[in-house]
Amino acid sequence: MFNRLRSAVIEAVSGLEATNGTVENGHHNKSNLAPKFPYGRPHFLGLGDDEVQMSADHKLRPIIHPSKPLPHNTGYAECVNAGKSRWNEDQAVYRQGVLSKIIPTEQGNVQKFSIPYTYYGIFDGHAGVGAALCASYQLHHIIHEKLVDAQDDIWINITEKHSPTTKPRDLLIIGALESAFREMDQLLLEDRNKYQAAGGCTALVALFILGKLYVANAGDSRAIICREQNFFPMSMDFTPENERDRIRRLAQEQPALLGKEFTCHEYLEQPKSSDLGKTVMFRDAYMKGWAYKTLQLDDLKVSIITGHGKRSRVMGTIGVTRGFGDHDLTAVYQKLPIKPFLSSHPEVQVYSLSDAIENEVLLMGTDGLWDVLDGSKAAEIVSKSLNEFEDKKYVSAATCLVGFARGSLNNSLRSLSNTWQLKEGKMASCDDISVFVIPLLPYKLEYENFIKKCEVKEYGESAMDVSEC
Numbered sequence: 001m002f003n004r005l006r007s008a009v010i011e012a013v014s015g016l017e018a019t020n021g022t023v024e025n026g027h028h029n030k031s032n033l034a035p036k037f038p039y040g041r042p043h044f045l046g047l048g049d050d051e052v053q054m055s056a057d058h059k060l061r062p063i064i065h066p067s068k069p070l071p072h073n074t075g076y077a078e079c080v081n082a083g084k085s086r087w088n089e090d091q092a093v094y095r096q097g098v099l100s101k102i103i104p105t106e107q108g109n110v111q112k113f114s115i116p117y118t119y120y121g122i123f124d125g126h127a128g129v130g131a132a133l134c135a136s137y138q139l140h141h142i143i144h145e146k147l148v149d150a151q152d153d154i155w156i157n158i159t160e161k162h163s164p165t166t167k168p169r170d171l172l173i174i175g176a177l178e179s180a181f182r183e184m185d186q187l188l189l190e191d192r193n194k195y196q197a198a199g200g201c202t203a204l205v206a207l208f209i210l211g212k213l214y215v216a217n218a219g220d221s222r223a224i225i226c227r228e229q230n231f232f233p234m235s236m237d238f239t240p241e242n243e244r245d246r247i248r249r250l251a252q253e254q255p256a257l258l259g260k261e262f263t264c265h266e267y268l269e270q271p272k273s274s275d276l277g278k279t280v281m282f283r284d285a286y287m288k289g290w291a292y293k294t295l296q297l298d299d300l301k302v303s304i305i306t307g308h309g310k311r312s313r314v315m316g317t318i319g320v321t322r323g324f325g326d327h328d329l330t331a332v333y334q335k336l337p338i339k340p341f342l343s344s345h346p347e348v349q350v351y352s353l354s355d356a357i358e359n360e361v362l363l364m365g366t367d368g369l370w371d372v373l374d375g376s377k378a379a380e381i382v383s384k385s386l387n388e389f390e391d392k393k394y395v396s397a398a399t400c401l402v403g404f405a406r407g408s409l410n411n412s413l414r415s416l417s418n419t420w421q422l423k424e425g426k427m428a429s430c431d432d433i434s435v436f437v438i439p440l441l442p443y444k445l446e447y448e449n450f451i452k453k454c455e456v457k458e459y460g461e462s463a464m465d466v467s468e469c
Contacts, residue, residue: 036195037133041078042092044070058083059409061420063402065395070094071118075394075437077402081368082420082430089125090366090434091136091201094118097144099151113454115151117209118443119143122434123201124221124366126318130198131188131325139184139203146176146183147209154210173209174348177216181324185344188325200318200325203346204235204364206438211353211447213362213440216346218322220367224375225351225440227360231379234349234362237370238322240305240312245285247314247321247341251304252285259336262315263301270302271295304341310371314341322346353447356440359386361394364438368431369405372422377404382437398437405429 041047041055046067055064058080065077071094080088099115119140125132147154150172181203188198202219215223217235225232240247244266251257251264258264264285271280276297281290293299306316313319315331315338322343329338363378373381381404385397407420407428420428 033194033196035130035133036191036198037130037137039087039129039133041088042076042136044068044076044094056080056087061406061409063399063406065399069392071096072439072442073392073394074120074439075392075396075398076435077395077398078432078434079402079406081432084430084432087129088432089129089132089201090368090432091123091125091129091132092434092436093121093123093136093140094436095140097140097147099147099154101151101155113155115154115210116446116450117147117207119208120206120364120436120438122204122221122364122366122436123324124219124368124432124434125199125201126320127199127326127329128196130196131323132201134188134191134198135184135201135203135324138187139180139205142183142187143176143180143205143207146180147173150176169210170212170350173207173212173214174350177205177207177214177348178346181216181218181344181346185324189327192327198325200323200329200342202320202323202366204366205346206362206364206436208353208443210450211444213351213353213443214348215351215362216348218324218344218346220320220370221365222367222370223362223364224378225360226363226379226382227357229379229383231363231375233375234351236347237367238343238347239310239319240307240314240321241309243321244305246343247304248285250341254340257336257340258301258304259334261301261331261334261336262304263299264304265299265301266303266305267299271299273300276300314338318342353440353444356444358441359383360440361386361397362436362438362440363401364436365401366432366434368429368433369401369435371431372405372407372426372429373401394437394439398435401435401437402433405433 041052044066045064047055055062061079063077063079070076076092078090096118100112102110102112104110121136121139123132123135153172154169202221204221204223205216207214215234218238220237220239222237223234225234248264265282268281275295278295279292280295282293283290304315306313314321315336317332317338318329324344326342327339330336331338361382363382378401381400382397385400386393389396407422410419410421420430422428
């Protein structure tokens, strides 16, 4: 049994995909159900049906960008994978919203005030396009509802900045994002028997509101701020490699989740039956260091986290530990559910736009970009693009990033197979790639204009002139 299990884990860690059928990458495929949303590309691209089909050409991998300008000429570009899946499993969305309220005045009139915000999201799907599509259609509505729930307190924070009884505005908005992520995941759970199995997806969201940028991340898509040729991380990747401690501790606290095949223990090398009775180094879920023990039969179980780096997997199956969906995901060749070890909870980072400068941008990209670029190289490409292009410079920067990561097709006679390569001959990204390049200065100026219209009076009753807000 142990040999068979180890072989299955090795195949999964090596990146071999399960064949399509009743189970796809550990997900039960409920093919008799209809999808909740039809497949398509982001609405702001404005693609017709024929163009959608052409965008999924795995041999050409065309780089697609919007036909009409996004807010503040924000840049976006994408391309499909090199054949990993039939469709592009990435999705992207932007929305502009307003939190509005009407207040009666002492004179019997009413005053209307509004808080504008802009939202961007990137969702990287796996085991199908369903979860990413659902998130792109629904998450912004949920976030809006959570912001509406908190808007009274958000306004109090504007008018009574020093009140000890109010929660800081950042905590209110962070809480809205956190609870929205949880609700989105719950919605996919409720829909799992109504619609075709949606698989799962990572989620990376940017919210511009009241002079600040809030970046919420659950997964291994990534956001950085590029300022000239420097960059500042705005998210961290959530993978089995960097969430070993959380997952192993959960496994130790709830051993029933491990079945008879897995263990929360870690070893320098996976023990073999020939090592029984020998002294080996190990550590349990709460240990940082290593200790020794005599190997027993129970120690031949496979560690819940297999592999290292990009090849790390939970139960030998999935390489990302946060996001939406995956409610039907089971371990490869096992019936053990993996969802208990995955989380929809995002990390939220906050960035004040008060010091934003010209050509300072937020770069959001799925892991297809970051598989072959680091932050320094990405900032270099962005800086060069913004300096070289005047018209549509943010779209040009996004296109250059996608073009660099995708590389070019090497189909020379000397090549044994058609492969995508970077300029220096290294392997290019064969994954779906989606990129936003969002200028920050316009949102700083937008907020400054908002404050001028909604200025707290310094005399009389402390009130807000909101008639034009």
